[in-house]
Amino acid sequence: EGVLFSQVRQPGRLMVLLNPQSGKGQALSLYTGHVQRMLAEAGVPHTLVITERQNHARELVREADLSQWDALVIMSGDGLLFEVVNGLMEREDWETAIQTPLGILPGGSGNALAASIHHYSGSQPVLSEELLLSCGFLLCKGLVSRMDLVSVTTASSQRLFSFLSLAWGFVADVDIESEKYRCVGAARFTMGTLVRLASMRVYQGRLAYLPAEEPAPPEENTFHNSCNSNNALKARTGSAPRPAAATPRGPPDSLLVPLEQPVPGDWTVVEEQEFMLVLAMYQSHLGEGMMAAPGSCLQDGLIHLLYVRAGISRPALLRLFLAMEKGAHVASGCPHLVYARARALRLEPLSPKGVITVDGESVEYGPVQAQVHSGLARLICG
Ligand code: ADP
Ligand code: MG
Numbered sequence: 001e002g003v004l005f006s007q008v009r010q011p012g013r014l015m016v017l018l019n020p021q022s023g024k025g026q027a028l029s030l031y032t033g034h035v036q037r038m039l040a041e042a043g044v045p046h047t048l049v050i051t052e053r054q055n056h057a058r059e060l061v062r063e064a065d066l067s068q069w070d071a072l073v074i075m076s077g078d079g080l081l082f083e084v085v086n087g088l089m090e091r092e093d094w095e096t097a098i099q100t101p102l103g104i105l106p107g108g109s110g111n112a113l114a115a116s117i118h119h120y121s122g123s124q125p126v127l128s129e130e131l132l133l134s135c136g137f138l139l140c141k142g143l144v145s146r147m148d149l150v151s152v153t154t155a156s157s158q159r160l161f162s163f164l165s166l167a168w169g170f171v172a173d174v175d176i177e178s179e180k181y182r183c184v185g186a187a188r189f190t191m192g193t194l195v196r197l198a199s200m201r202v203y204q205g206r207l208a209y210l211p212a213e214e215p216a217p218p219e220e221n222t223f224h225n226s227c228n229s230n231n232a233l234k235a236r237t238g239s240a241p242r243p244a245a246a247t248p249r250g251p252p253d254s255l256l257v258p259l260e261q262p263v264p265g266d267w268t269v270v271e272e273q274e275f276m277l278v279l280a281m282y283q284s285h286l287g288e289g290m291m292a293a294p295g296s297c298l299q300d301g302l303i304h305l306l307y308v309r310a311g312i313s314r315p316a317l318l319r320l321f322l323a324m325e326k327g328a329h330v331a332s333g334c335p336h337l338v339y340a341r342a343r344a345l346r347l348e349p350l351s352p353k354g355v356i357t358v359d360g361e362s363v364e365y366g367p368v369q370a371q372v373h374s375g376l377a378r379l380i381c382g
Contacts, residue, residue: 022077027108082164112287115131146298148372152363171277175357189290197317202274205275206348207278210344212301212343282372303344346369
């Protein structure tokens with residue numbers, strides 16, 4: 001969409017937010033060992049901010065004077081970017097705040113967005129420090145593109161913005177259970193998968209989605225329409241006092257009806273109610289070496305929905321995960337795997353206890369629905 005650093009008078013003022021606890025706890029040494037020098041050589045001035053606790057970054061970007069920064073760069077896993085995206089969307093000026101270019105440098109154990117932008121750049125797959133060098137290079141190039149965000153609403157009407165994934169069942173359980181293996185880095189997902197395979201179970205629930213029509217609606221229009229209707233909404237509510245608690249704002253979810261009502265007639269209601277996993281992806285990678293949605297790109301306005309029906313054998317499920325490294329699972333002909341392209345979805349778990357993750361972070365368990373907002377955010381992706 002544009003080159004970041006050449007368009008500004010005082011070039012390249014980056015805020016680098018770093019989570020020292022992410023991954024193996026090496027983000028800071030990776031920064032001093034690689035990133036600091038790369039940015040200096042590229043002549044990109046930046047300020048390092050080390051987070052002190054969970055939600056520190058979220059609060060910081062919620063209050064920050066964004067006119068001082070050309071980009072917010074996250075050096076951590078996907079969890080810290082999730083904080084930053086939601087912090088921006090909680091601002092009164094979310095509409096301009098979310099236009100702040102974002103950057104990602106893999107410093108965590110779940111580096112899915114970093115793996116995705118490396119993949120989009122057309123390079124051969126790499127892992128760990130090589131992935132960091134690649135993303136550092138893409139950051140220095142400073143090319144900015146639009147990125148889809150998905151608005152997720154939970155049963156308590158909490159609204160979240162997601163850039164990566166929504167998961168329930170096997171994948172969500174592995175994501176959360178494997179946090180205790182963070183010390184092994186990205187291999188935590190492989191370990192978690194093997195452990196979960198041994199105790200794999202079935203997840204009961206209902207799934208429905210709005211299939212994507214071809215061709216996709218013009219993305220710019222989708223974005224501006226949503227913003228305009230929100231402006232109108234703001235104008236009508238006038239200067240009503242804002243609630244003290246931060247609630248994400250953002251464009252209206254025009255495709256969704258309240259969770260209490262049945263889904264609209266043009267939605268597909270999935271017949272099965274027993275699943276091994278449900279996974280909605282909007283970027284290509286679920287982690288380093290896990291290309292869960294090979295057909296996805298940064299701004300396609302699509303939710304790539306994958307689900308695996310109950311009844312799959314352990315070896316077949318393991319084969320699916322192994323095939324995922326190259327993105328070969330979708331075309332593998334596995335009869336239990338279904339892949340669909342959607343614009344919105346609703347998931348209603350019937351099992352009383354469980355885990356739902358959004359961008360790898362655990363969220364309120366219960367019915368959720370989601371809608372894609374094409375190109376709502378901007379990302380530096382070389
Ligand atoms: P990883 O990929 O290793 O899980 P994340 O970026 O996802 O790394 O971060 C993991 C969690 O740590 C996230 O929930 C994030 O909000 C939280 N977090 C951020 N900064 C800190 C900090 N300074 N101390 C502890 N936790 C933090
Ligand atoms: Mg994480």
